Amino acid sequence: MKPNHRATPYLFAGPALLVFGFAVLGPMIATGAFSFTEWSGFGPMKFVGFDNYTRAFRDTVFVDSLAHVAVYIAATIVLEVLVGLALAGVLAARRGESTWFRVALFAPVMLPMVVVAVLWSFVYNGDFGLVNAVLGAVGLESLQHVWLGESGTALASVCVVSGWVYAGFYMAIFYAALRQVPGEVIEAARLDGAGELRIFWQVKVPVIRRAVEACLLLCVTGGFQSFDLFYVLTDGGPYNATEIPTTYLTRVAFTDGEVGYGSAMAVLMTALVVLAGLGFMRLRARGERTAA
């Protein structure tokens, strides 16, 4: 069907495009432009070409921050997606008896991340925190740590908090997907002699593969965007052990006043996220071809 006027489609799309241009495209282009300058955010700008990019590759804190976010993403795939999947599997098998468990496991998702971070900073407190208190009570004093203050434990501690929050979120998605698995398929597997664990991994999970893929993509891209949890719990410390690109570029741009360099890091991080997304889509396409 053709519109009466050529401008009609543009008029419909116009408002959305305007908002997109103002809130997304404009800032993206501006960030790209700033990345080629030396600028404090105020006053005159100086064009420096690719200097900010070469500096980023030489900056050990930035390079390490990429490694930290990779570790964080790998850990959250296990602690959020896999644990969420396992929880959903258990709850789906107990259909109708799991409402309270589902509510309890989903509750952390509803809390603001800053509240979660403050809460866990008490749990991890080296002097009076719950973790050390429990370890002390069961005679494991040797395992007590200043969890957020030691470079060996800080990143893992943040990952655990992230897992605590988001496992419930992924559980909710997987639970909804698992409920769509046809009962006949499960029944057939059971008649063939498959146990519950085998049914879960070899029947149910392949059926909900699309949901698993979407959750993995969410987890990976969300991992790159992490900020609030790290900012409140450790702010990149101790000794840059939990520095991730977002906390580092925020400090560089807004504390050190190097908006140009911060923008270059933001561009590099965006490029990485896009590459990760493209790689993921390619892997998925290859998987589909193999399955076909």
Next chain:
Amino acid sequence: MNRLKRTIGLLAGAASTMMILAACGNGGGQGADDDVLRIAMGSPGEAQIKVWNDIAKQYETAHPGIKVQLNFQDDDLYQTVGLPSLLNGRKSPDIYFEWAGDRLATRVKDGFAADVGPYVSGGPLKGLIDDSAYNQMKVGGKTVMVPFASDVTNVLWYNTKVMSGAGVAPPKTWDELLAACDTLRSKGITPIAAGNKDLWPVGNWAAHLVSRVAGESSYSQVLSGKAGFDSPGWSDALGHVAQLRDHKCLNDTASALNDTEGDQMFLQGKAAMHPIGSWFVSTAIEEAPELEIDYVNLPTVPGAGDQNSVIGVATGYVINAKSKKTKESADFLALVNSGANVTAFTRAGTVPQAKPAPGGPAVDPRTTRLNDLLADAETVVLPPDTGYELKRAEAFYRAVSLVLGGKKKPQEALADAQRKAGS
């Protein structure tokens, strides 16, 4: 070919947009031509906010037609991007809070600080504040800030009961401090509570130490970028920081706690000493009034600097050179520094430089001694984060934390700082 042309055209368009957008971000601030007097500062706390609101009402009553708009920002935000954002905005503040030192010089250089000399010598501000308080308010021979208060940014507070109970005297020398740490540790007491997650609390303490060991001139040269962090004496100074670690002087949790949590640890009697600034008096009075605490200045240490130096900073209010209401601003600052309002500020926990009204409230004796300590000091050392460029201050603080945490040796940490500050 057409496709190539279109691609080149698109790229050229994108590049033009980028440059236009980049240019758009380069706006300068300007004072608004309206009847609103805008005042900006970091949040001074509820008690002082009440005083400011009351002063605003007094001013509006005395100047019908002018409205006072107070803008209190989060302290960290104000100190970093908050104030520059406001100053570069379309309705920039007419009056704003600032710290003396490099920051003030930057404001003058950027054209955001008016010469208040005429208002001080013959205008509404005449005679309200002692002339000596204006010494740190001058840049390039002009008076560009009206002094408000001054802070000793670091002394070593101690819990008198805990110290005497452990048979430890307040340390006067560095060796006594280390010996005190050993004694306190042997008795199961944490010697020093510090919350160094944000790096500045111990960083400022170490800055004072560096000035004492390397000398004030070297300290100032390095932090202002005129000399490198590998200057003589700096490594030795950070060696003293390493001694704090070797003697287990600080709480194990120092790197995980922020400054407020460090304060709380000391106020709860969980440590014998606590290095923090003069503002701690009001915190202690408010949160642990029964706790008996006192302070010593940084213990003396062998070095090239003045061993009686004090680390501190003067603060005040600047009239924006771009304001169209400089006379009104001077009137407002005169009202702020009037006897009755100085008394109100003193009751709210801060002691302004201006003279209070007769019969005003008694000031805590520790605050009085701290003010005297700063006023009588022959050498005042500026803290890195307010006296110098923030980037160099951050690099230094990071170096201190690396040495304190045993992650790097002093020379390595200083080389790191040089790379960070020089990049």
